[in-house]
Amino acid sequence: MFASRAGAYLALFVSFLLTFLNLVDGVKHENFKTCDQSGFCTRNRGYADKAAASGSSWTSPYQLDSKTVSVRNGQLTGVIIKTIENGSGTVRLPLVISFLDSGVARVTVDEEKRQKGEIELRHGSPARKERYNGVQDWVIVGGLTLDQNIAERTTDQDETIVSYGPKKSFQAVIKHAPFSIDFRRDEETQIKFNSKGWLSMEHWRPKVDREQKEGEPAPPESTEDESTWWEESFGGNTDTKPKGPESVGLDITFPGYEHVYGIPEHAGPLSLKQTRGSSGQYDQPYRLYNSDVFEYEMDTPMTLYGAIPLMQAHRKDSTVGVFWLNAAETWIDIVKSKTSSNPLSLGIGGTTDTQTHWFSESGLLDVFVFLGPTPKNIIQDYSELTGYSQLPQHFALGYHQCRWNYVTDEDVKDVDRKFDKAKIPYDVIWLDIEYTEGKKYFTWDKDNFPDPLGMQKHLDSHGRKLVIIVDPHIKNEGNYPVVDALKSQNLGINNKENNIFEGWCWPGSSYWIDAFNPAALAWWKSLFAYSNFPGTTPNTFLWNDMNEPSVFNGPETTMPKDNLHFGNWEHRDVHNVNGLTFVNATYEALLARDDPKHQRRPFVLTRSFYAGSQRQGAMWTGDNLASWDHLEASIPMILNQNIAGFSFSGADVGGFFGNPSKELQTRWFQAGAFYPFFRAHAHIDSRRREPYLEASGYVEPITQALRLRYSLLPAWYTSFHTAHTTGEPVMRPMWYVHPSDEAGFALDDQFYVGDTGLLVKPVLKEGVTSVDIYLPPTSNAPYYDYFTFETYTGSGKTVHLDAPLQGHTPVLMQGGHILPRKERPRKSSALMKFDPYTLVIALDNAGRAEGELYIDDGESFEYQKGAYIHRRFRFSSSSSADDNNKENNFSLVSDDLHPAPTKQTTSFLKTMKDVRVEKIVVVGALKAWEGKTEVVVTEDGEKERKVALQWNGGGRGKAAWAVVRDPGVRVGRGWRIAF
Ligand SMILES: *[C@@H]1O[C@H](CO)[C@@H](O)[C@H](O)[C@H]1NC(C)=O
Ligand SMILES: *[C@@H]1O[C@H](CO)[C@@H](O)[C@H](O)[C@H]1NC(C)=O
Numbered sequence: 001m002f003a004s005r006a007g008a009y010l011a012l013f014v015s016f017l018l019t020f021l022n023l024v025d026g027v028k029h030e031n032f033k034t035c036d037q038s039g040f041c042t043r044n045r046g047y048a049d050k051a052a053a054s055g056s057s058w059t060s061p062y063q064l065d066s067k068t069v070s071v072r073n074g075q076l077t078g079v080i081i082k083t084i085e086n087g088s089g090t091v092r093l094p095l096v097i098s099f100l101d102s103g104v105a106r107v108t109v110d111e112e113k114r115q116k117g118e119i120e121l122r123h124g125s126p127a128r129k130e131r132y133n134g135v136q137d138w139v140i141v142g143g144l145t146l147d148q149n150i151a152e153r154t155t156d157q158d159e160t161i162v163s164y165g166p167k168k169s170f171q172a173v174i175k176h177a178p179f180s181i182d183f184r185r186d187e188e189t190q191i192k193f194n195s196k197g198w199l200s201m202e203h204w205r206p207k208v209d210r211e212q213k214e215g216e217p218a219p220p221e222s223t224e225d226e227s228t229w230w231e232e233s234f235g236g237n238t239d240t241k242p243k244g245p246e247s248v249g250l251d252i253t254f255p256g257y258e259h260v261y262g263i264p265e266h267a268g269p270l271s272l273k274q275t276r277g278s279s280g281q282y283d284q285p286y287r288l289y290n291s292d293v294f295e296y297e298m299d300t301p302m303t304l305y306g307a308i309p310l311m312q313a314h315r316k317d318s319t320v321g322v323f324w325l326n327a328a329e330t331w332i333d334i335v336k337s338k339t340s341s342n343p344l345s346l347g348i349g350g351t352t353d354t355q356t357h358w359f360s361e362s363g364l365l366d367v368f369v370f371l372g373p374t375p376k377n378i379i380q381d382y383s384e385l386t387g388y389s390q391l392p393q394h395f396a397l398g399y400h401q402c403r404w405n406y407v408t409d410e411d412v413k414d415v416d417r418k419f420d421k422a423k424i425p426y427d428v429i430w431l432d433i434e435y436t437e438g439k440k441y442f443t444w445d446k447d448n449f450p451d452p453l454g455m456q457k458h459l460d461s462h463g464r465k466l467v468i469i470v471d472p473h474i475k476n477e478g479n480y481p482v483v484d485a486l487k488s489q490n491l492g493i494n495n496k497e498n499n500i501f502e503g504w505c506w507p508g509s510s511y512w513i514d515a516f517n518p519a520a521l522a523w524w525k526s527l528f529a530y531s532n533f534p535g536t537t538p539n540t541f542l543w544n545d546m547n548e549p550s551v552f553n554g555p556e557t558t559m560p561k562d563n564l565h566f567g568n569w570e571h572r573d574v575h576n577v578n579g580l581t582f583v584n585a586t587y588e589a590l591l592a593r594d595d596p597k598h599q600r601r602p603f604v605l606t607r608s609f610y611a612g613s614q615r616q617g618a619m620w621t622g623d624n625l626a627s628w629d630h631l632e633a634s635i636p637m638i639l640n641q642n643i644a645g646f647s648f649s650g651a652d653v654g655g656f657f658g659n660p661s662k663e664l665q666t667r668w669f670q671a672g673a674f675y676p677f678f679r680a681h682a683h684i685d686s687r688r689r690e691p692y693l694e695a696s697g698y699v700e701p702i703t704q705a706l707r708l709r710y711s712l713l714p715a716w717y718t719s720f721h722t723a724h725t726t727g728e729p730v731m732r733p734m735w736y737v738h739p740s741d742e743a744g745f746a747l748d749d750q751f752y753v754g755d756t757g758l759l760v761k762p763v764l765k766e767g768v769t770s771v772d773i774y775l776p777p778t779s780n781a782p783y784y785d786y787f788t789f790e791t792y793t794g795s796g797k798t799v800h801l802d803a804p805l806q807g808h809t810p811v812l813m814q815g816g817h818i819l820p821r822k823e824r825p826r827k828s829s830a831l832m833k834f835d836p837y838t839l840v841i842a843l844d845n846a847g848r849a850e851g852e853l854y855i856d857d858g859e860s861f862e863y864q865k866g867a868y869i870h871r872r873f874r875f876s877s878s879s880s881a882d883d884n885n886k887e888n889n890f891s892l893v894s895d896d897l898h899p900a901p902t903k904q905t906t907s908f909l910k911t912m913k914d915v916r917v918e919k920i921v922v923v924g925a926l927k928a929w930e931g932k933t934e935v936v937v938t939e940d941g942e943k944e945r946k947v948a949l950q951w952n953g954g955g956r957g958k959a960a961w962a963v964v965r966d967p968g969v970r971v972g973r974g975w976r977i978a979f
């Protein structure tokens with residue numbers, strides 16, 4: 001029996017392997033559910049259809065019991081009464097609406113019977129009876145302080161109106177019967193809950209046996225379609241659903257909003273498409289159910305590896321949003337329609353409503369509402385709740401060289417030497433699963449990696465790091481202490497009978513760590529101690545893959561939903577946050593391995609993620625293909641991650657599966673150099689494709705792209721610091737930067753880097769050698785070509801730039817910005833640490849520019865104690881713009897942005913005391929400077945010095961520019977340079 005089962009698994013495993021290796025066809029559709037194969041998706045869509053078909057005769061059966069409503073200390077509480085259809089009673093659903101200090105409102109609905117445990121589970125299941133209420137413990141890290149200053153009044157139409165937010169300019173209009181909420185800002189409705197009446201909380205009910213027993217009267221016929229309430233089968237696996245139907249659903253309408261963004265991860269456009277009833281759009285809802293979807297398809301709402309249920313709705317000059325906090329499988333329908341409200345009452349609003357329908361399989365209804373009005377407001381409030389992007393170690397912003405696999409420690413050293421020989425910079429080399437002894441994590445393959453420490457010493461000698469993979473599946477094999485501990489201490493995820501769950505993954509038969517379990521977390525930490533994992537060093541960092549979790553023989557390549565986690569929560573309830581808990585364990589383990597006084601910021605790359613994962617490291621878009629459409633899709637995918645609070649994101653450069661053509665490989669490096677996370681990776685069956693292997697004519701532009709990345713590292717690091725402290729994205733779409741410019745709302749193939757003013761448009765199509773860049777109508781600033789200083793004036797038009805393959809990615813500098821750079825090519829970013837800076841000043845029409853530079857030690861947490869440099873550079877004139885070409889009184893000033901220097905600041909400054917600015921380039925320099933030969937430099941506490949200025953006239957469309965060589969000013973000091 002056992003043997004035959006194992007045999008069947010083996011056959012399955014082999015067939016999986018074959019699929020992985022052969023790459024014959026793309027994504028296996030039959031492995032993943034469509035809406036009609038999911039019971040709760042079908043039911044919720046059906047409910048919406050029924051309501052819509054009934055038109056005005058539809059009344060939502062949910063009423064807020066007015067007698068129960070109470071508003072106190074920033075919260076409204078009450079009980080929603082659901083009337084069960086056909087009169088068989090009512091269900092009590094406790095409601096809490098929390099008004100937070102930030103101006104965010106949170107609506108939470110539970111179910112009293114389940115809350116109190118007054119229900120019965122079927123099949124003798126040991127699962128918890130409550131709706132899952134633990135996801136907030138993993139996701140929310142702040143921002144929950146209640147607003148004590150809200151004002152409330154109840155009208156005679158049984159309506160409670162709560163005013164809250166900045167200057168009480170927000171209102172929640174809560175209608176009691178039927179229950180609905182309109183959220184208003186400045187008297188205008190921005191978001192509506194249940195205006196369509198699709199709110200649905202599937203209450204607990206016992207399964208009624210409908211079979212007639214001998215001698216007994218026939219039981220009553222069901223008046224509802226129960227066909228998907230109980231057991232559900234898919235792909236040969238049966239979900240026993242011991243809790244019966246438990247889904248939550250709600251319609252959320254954005255009146256006057258035509259664009260919605262967010263809810264990663266999907267491979268489709270940034271501006272989300274409609275999912276029902278219109279041609280050329282999707283016919284499936286957007287799905288969030290973290291899954292191992294290899295060779296995924298383009299332009300579909302199909303689920304991928306991670307989920308962030310944050311959606312922003314945007315129209316001219318207004319952004320609002322919702323965050324649906326639920327870790328169960330979730331689907332979202334989107335439909336746009338001509339606005340139903342009186343357009344006049346919408347003020348300047350749009351003429352389109354976007355109506356969305358959200359539903360999750362289980363758990364609470366728990367939604368956060370953001371009323372903007374700017375995209376920045378939303379991302380700041382969301383980041384305060386779920387945490388800011390980690391400030392990565394500096395090396396992590398360099399280039400990462402990965403492949404499945406570097407096969408021996410000699411291979412690693414050889415690749416390393418070849419990079420050096422080709423003078424190509426890189427920071428990190430990666431080891432995929434083959435470094436282990438038989439896919440047993442925390443071991444090294446002794447034949448192929450006899451000397452991991454020697455290998456790392458070699459890397460270390462030029463400042464390079466190692467990343468190794470450790471996945472959540474633990475090989476089920478004798479004499480493997482890791483699996484012995486997992487089993488004997490009950491640290492694994494259990495099956496529905498509460499015995500350890502066994503499934504198949506890379507090692508074959510495996511168990512999975514339950515990272516929800518505090519004891520498992522403590523154990524996981526111990527495994528990474530240098531003494532417990534010999535061969536690792538402080539420069540060994542981690543890659544967590546397959547953490548959806550991927551289970552080769554599981555339903556939809558993941559875990560059965562009736563599996564049980566710590567606390568007896570069903571896997572169904574926690575699925576989408578599972579990957580986050582595993583990265584959390586690894587992150588904590590990397591902290592724990594260091595002496596508490598010298599902790600370094602962990603680096604962990606994850607494939608699966610949820611809201612909050614941005615606190616823990618980087619993500620990448622999983623197993624893409626070496627094809628042009630995957631290169632093209634990477635930009636909107638990464639942009640969507642960025643506006644969803646997770647900036648540290650990238651896609652496998654070159655494409656994971658298959659072999660890129662020389663052209664594709666080159667274009668991918670040119671684009672990838674502008675991904676926040678920049679890593680090349682390749683499947684085990686693909687050809688070797690380290691950049692130095694490229695043919696002549698291709699290796700040069702790839703090298704240039706890499707050097708460009710390295711020269712801009714000061715700007716990247718500063719942008720990551722901004723993301724870390726404000727939540728603002730590192731990679732920004734047009735609508736985010738220019739929220740008034742409607743022509744940019746759907747653009748997702750060009751983007752800005754942080755606050756730098758760099759506008760990037762990579763070439764993403766085969767055979768293309770030029771791009772058209774859309775320039776927004778900014779009145780006061782030209783755009784300059786980054787490389788040639790060619791000048792373009794932005795006025796809501798498209799400009800044409802040459803982009804030959806042997807050149808580089810088109811990049812423009814928006815006037816008004818100052819960009820820090822480092823220009824000396826080095827082997828790795830570590831070796832650039834004390835290199836001097838270049839400041840590139842792109843002037844606006846008034847001769848002004850501004851920019852920031854953030855520097856710290858790049859690895860420790862000392863910055864949290866003040867050990868950093870944060871400067872603002874400002875170029876301005878004391879005279880009016882009109883006098884530009886006459887008045888000769890411009891200066892560049894470096895101001896300190898450090899709010900409160902500490903003794904750690906002083907000691908950090910000491911380490912940086914010799915780091916200077918070696919060059920200043922002013923683009924858009926004034927005609928009046930022609931003939932000028934020097935500038936006057938004043939550094940804090942030092943005598944004035946004169947330094948040479950070189951003026952170049954530009955011409956033929958090129959801006960004039962001026963260069964100050966070696967002004968000698970120190971980067972950590974205050975100074976002024978008068979032009
Ligand atoms: C309610 O009962 C009526 C009459 O018995 C029936 O026609 C209808 O389908 C029922 N509704 C539902 C949702 O079961
Ligand atoms: C990881 O989880 C633990 C336990 O919930 C929590 O205390 C810790 O802050 C988490 N760490 C991160 C990086 O989120």
Ligand SMILES: *[C@@H]1O[C@H](CO)[C@@H](O)[C@H](O)[C@H]1NC(C)=O
Nearest residue numbers: 877878879887888889890891
């Ligand atoms: C130049 O600017 C400085 C500082 O703003 C000011 O004191 C000085 O008078 C100005 N000189 C001219 C010629 O405008």
